[in-house]
Amino acid sequence: MPALHDADSRPGLLVPADRPDRGRPVAPSSGTWRPLGIGEVTIDGGFWADLQQLNATAMIAHCEAWIEQMGWIGNFDAAVQGYLPERRRGREFSDSEIYKLLEAMSWEVGRTGDADLEARLEALVARVAAAQDADGYLNTRFGRPGQGARYSDLQWGHELYCFGHLIQAGVARARTHGTDELVRVAIRAADHVCDVFGPNDNQGVCGHPEIEVALVELYRLTGERRYLDQARRFVERRGHGVLGDIELGRQYFQDDQPVRETTVMTGHAVRALSLASAAAGLAIEDDDTELLAAITLQTVNTLARRTYLTGGMGAHHEGESFGTDHELPPDRAYSETCAGVASVMLNHRLLLATGRSEHADAVERTLYNVDATSPAADGRAFYYTNTLQQRTPGTVPEADVASARASSSLRAPWFEVSCCPTNVTRTVASLGAYVATVDDDGVQVHQYAPSTVRTRVGDGGDVVLRIETAYPVDGNIRVTVLEGPRTPWTLSLRVPAWARGATLAAGGERHDAEPGYAAVTRAFEPGEVVELDLPVAARWTWPDARVDAVRGQVAVERGPLVLCLESTDLGASVNTAVVRTDVPPVDDAGEVKVVVSTLDVEDTGWPYGEHGAPDGPGAVRGTVDHGLVSLIPYQQWANRGPSTMRVWMPTRD
Amino acid sequence: MPALHDADSRPGLLVPADRPDRGRPVAPSSGTWRPLGIGEVTIDGGFWADLQQLNATAMIAHCEAWIEQMGWIGNFDAAVQGYLPERRRGREFSDSEIYKLLEAMSWEVGRTGDADLEARLEALVARVAAAQDADGYLNTRFGRPGQGARYSDLQWGHELYCFGHLIQAGVARARTHGTDELVRVAIRAADHVCDVFGPNDNQGVCGHPEIEVALVELYRLTGERRYLDQARRFVERRGHGVLGDIELGRQYFQDDQPVRETTVMTGHAVRALSLASAAAGLAIEDDDTELLAAITLQTVNTLARRTYLTGGMGAHHEGESFGTDHELPPDRAYSETCAGVASVMLNHRLLLATGRSEHADAVERTLYNVDATSPAADGRAFYYTNTLQQRTPGTVPEADVASARASSSLRAPWFEVSCCPTNVTRTVASLGAYVATVDDDGVQVHQYAPSTVRTRVGDGGDVVLRIETAYPVDGNIRVTVLEGPRTPWTLSLRVPAWARGATLAAGGERHDAEPGYAAVTRAFEPGEVVELDLPVAARWTWPDARVDAVRGQVAVERGPLVLCLESTDLGASVNTAVVRTDVPPVDDAGEVKVVVSTLDVEDTGWPYGEHGAPDGPGAVRGTVDHGLVSLIPYQQWANRGPSTMRVWMPTRD
DSSP, X not given: OOOOOOOOSSTTOOXXXXXXXXXXXXXXXXXXXXXXXXXXXXXXXXXXXXXXXXXXXXIHHHHHHHHHHTXXXXXXXXXXXXXXXXXXXXXXXXXXXXXXXXXXXXXXXXXXXXXXXXXXXXXXXXXXXXXXOTTSOOOSSBSSTTSBOTTSOTXXXXXXXXXXXXXXXXXXXXXXXXXXXXXXXXXXXXXXXXXXXXXXXXXXXXXXXXXHHXXXXXXXXXOOHHHHHHHHHHHHHTTSSTTOOOTTOGGGGTOSSOGGGOSXXXXXHHHHHHHHHHHHHHHHHTTOHHHHHHHHHHHHHHHHHSBOTTSOBOOBTXXXXXXXXXXXXXXXXXXXXXXXXXXXXXXXXXXXXXOOHHHHHHHHHHXXXXXXXXXXXXXXXXXXXXXXXXXXXXXXXXXXXXXXXXXXXXXXXXXXXXXXXXXXXXXXXXXXXXXXXXXXXXXXXXXXXXXXXXXXXXXXXXXXXXXXXXXXXXXXXXXXXXXXXXXXXXXXXXXXXXXXXXXXXETTEEEEOOSEEEEEEEOOXXXXXXXXXOOOSOEEEEEOTTOGGGTTEEEEEETTEEEEEEHHHHTSOGXXXXXXXXXXXXXXXXEEEEEEEEEEEOOOSSSEESTTOTTOSSOEEEEEEEEEEEEEEGGGTTSSSSOOEESSEEBOO | OOOOOOOOSSTTOOSOTTOTTTTOSOOOSSSSSEEOOTTTEEEOSHHHHHHHHHIIIIIHHHHHHHHHHTTTTHXXXXXXXXXXXXXXXXXXXXXXXXXXXXXXXXXXXXXXXXXXXXXXXXXXXXXXXXXXXXXXXXXXXXXXTTSBOTTSOTTTOOHHHHHHHHHHHHHHHHHXXXXXXXXXXXXXXXXXXXXXXXXXXXXXXXXXXXXXXXXXXXXXXXXXXXXXXXXXXXXHHTTSSTTOOOTTOGXXXXXXXXXXXOSSOOSBHHHHHHHHHHHHHHHHHTTOHHHHHHHHHHHHHHHHHSBOTXXXXXXXXXXXXXXXXXXXXXXXXXXXXXXXXXXXXXXXXXXXXXXXXXXXXXXXXXXXIIITTSBOTTXXXXXXXXXXXXXXXXOOOOXXXXXXTTOOSSOBSOBSSOHHHHHHHHHHHTGGGGSEEEETXXXXXXXXXXXXXXXXXXXXXXXXXXXXXXXXXSOEEEEEEEEOOSSOEEEEEEEOTTOXXXXXXXXXXXXXXXXXXXXXXXXXXXXXXXXXXXXXSOEEEEEOTTXXXXXXXXXXXXXXXXXXXXXXXXXXXGGGEEEOSSSOOEEETTEEEEEEEEEEEOOOSSSEESTTXXXXXXXEEEXXXXXXXXXXXGGGTTSSSSOXXXXXXXXXX
């Protein structure tokens, strides 16, 4: 393990500086690259700093207010006061929203040392801790007179899922603060799980994977082998019909085939991604190369065949699930925000394990176009699903009412099933961890934002990098080596797969930089600059010929951003919009325009028939030219009121 | 009302011949055209006779066996024996499957007089009747100690839905046999409903419309105004949030807006179609022209914007619901068989009310391509959903296991929710009723099959028509007037909207026949022939430009049949098939072939990018020419084992 940078001055990170997992969401014991913690990377400008600021000033507090308003944290108080089940509010997994929020608050306190937030965190933890049973069990929905018995509904009860998020919160807290009440509560819960679901005990698994990935990380935190063994037990049991059949089919919860035999993801997207993340961890910890190869294969295949342009996953509303290969309807994209969060987590793990740039590409694409799409500009409303095409303007959700999951084209303040807002907050608070990694030979930079990276390379000494960039608006990324070893080491900068024509300038020379990692190996002088230029200008993007749903349509991307056409800019519904592809996108420093027309279609009744025949389908009487029309980043759509929107635009020809 | 033809010789139809509703599924008291009953139309050859024969020899008995095997009829026995709720089997609506089957058996006994089937019908009715409470209530799921209270779950309990199907069975029995135990049970149930849900009583409605359309027809049977009043009450209450909100939204059960204000159908397709059918009946009986106009408008709009080429309705698996306008993904078509059944019923009602041929077109299209697609060639397995594109071959459902609704690309013998098989049987048994209508001036023939039609026109006297045709294989339809009034009357033959170039020959002359109705007014001589020639040869069919999901794709239709490309004929997966449209479909007396190639697509990883670029989407390396490949009627697909299939084929250009 690398020695770590000296203690950070900020009060949030109280963990001893020599802890190798300090500030890290994921801390594998081996792999191609080693992660950095949120204390080693400071993002201090640009898009992601703004989003972290929004998280700090709005999103986290918004979630706190809603878990109170919905009574979900009140369930813990009611448990202590003996008022359950009468006063129980919310769905069976509502406890987990408190835990996800506690994880977010832990990262955020670790990042900023915010004393007020620390106090709120501790107060919330106290209410949770008070409800824990003596044996470590903790759930407001099960186990009391008048409630279902503990683990009586493993298919849908979500008890182990809730524990998974509790443990992830505990791990985050331990790595940013050290042992405290939250950590103790999480460990008691984990010990309880190991006691109940051991090799000779309850042979069940949870209908929603999550406990597995949490137990892997708890093992990494504590070194306690029983947590890893229990994670393996859960992962290996699954896939043999242990949960029983359901109307959606066993593949809904990945119980139709063992994860090690799965070649492409199926069923509920968040569940599949969480299970794969856990299995990737197991593979690393136990040096199970076969399992790692299986998880890599299924992830790569899923990216190639079952992923939207945005990085979004889940083509079916029914079952919130993956479709079959190349079945990717833009207007019925489910692309759940939480699947975006889970995909980032999985791809980050595979990046660390394999060093393959396509996983960092997937992290970037998904962060910009799914995770960052969910929150509204004010941080007080969220998308649950992320459609790529909106045919009818939605209605403004009531500010004080929790919505169904996918009921509107506008972001809603909260949901009856409200995993997405809290999942976004914990991701945004820990974003620093995705920026860079190290190995014995150097530093790899994966995500570009104005930031400072402080780490140590091998035994060679401290490295401090300053990254300056206006990315993704501008493609120039300037990395200054402020400190570094006196011996040669390697600085690697990711070149995204789309960035054809990228160049790297270092040591007075400029070279073409192919997609993957552009590496410079030198004994850098303090102050020496490496400059990467990525061609971020707007470009046409075409789909694989097998994606039937967007045949004859084209999208526009700019750098890592997927753009979209919104009726707000078109001045008309986008439903009949067509784009001219013989005129390249006009890109004026990020203001992108394309030539758009709308079809004037006659309603002729039955919509199928002979071209131009009297009973033929909606005849096109002509087109209305709109000239050059602005496209906006997809992540920003619907921030200007109800609208229609499309990412894929039919070509005029 | 017209006088009816003299008593039919077959033993099934015991209803007095002077009853104007004899043998009729729908018997409105006014309208443009009057329906004929199943005793007046005998289909004795061709596709529909074969299907009626399959119904008689396989489908009905198959359903009988499964309702026994699943314990659904056993629930009634258990009710009598006091073993409920312990021994209750099946979902909350399982009672209704017995009722739908009783309706099918009633029509079938009426059609054929089958003594054995009559005995089975009576035995089944006795088991149902024994479970009816003294006050008319009858449901095996509610009302006993340990069960939910009566009407305690109007949203999902389906009690009134079940009564609706019981009443429809009773009406069928009364119109084909006369009053007996089934009719009495149905009327007792209807009286109970009117007692409980009257103007000053329970103000609820059922989560699934069905009671309304049944009560309208019971009014027509009995002349009892209270049934019509109760139907109107249920229809008018709905749409004001009376059922409360659910995650799928109130539109799921049409409780978001009054049916009279609805301009296009939304929510659960079967529910919407059933409600519209009831409202159409109310409009006719109460001469409510505004309501009839509203129902006609929403039906016409739904046909123009929310209906698949097959006539199938329901674009979303989630909520089994309509999508938005022009949102019609072929690979996610839900197109529930029961929605096909309900659409036939609604369009038949609107045809009778308005005389608009588009409703008869919709009946024909839906009968051939949805209702007839559901049953397997052996009548012992059924589709629940009817996708227009199958990307992966399914697995053969186990013969003895009830499937989930949409789990396979192969028909399943039964379902946990098994509305579709019984709905198909009742439709097929009563098919004769859709063939022809009368008015004071003549006879209108809507559906073409070898058949004999016996009726009376105005006061003018008996008409007997003999229809000879090999339709839809051949487009020649030869109608011989065997008997008719001595004074001029009008024979009208429907020309489907697709039949451009049709001709009608009568009285030695041949004329062009435009879509709509081709009419001949004469004092026909006995033996005189009218001949309609419909151009059934295979034709290309293109979609409305707004149906994004099939952009750049074309289908082939032949007469009323939608054709499809199946991997069984292609010898390869249809997923990458493309068709040449510059070579017209070859049509050798119904054997249709088109020129098909498959694309050889390289898997390049991320499936979006620049055409031809290294990271571009799945590059097309070349094509494999398959030459002329057979298309088969969509209704017959997957009768030769697991396959991939598509109705819409990308064009090669």
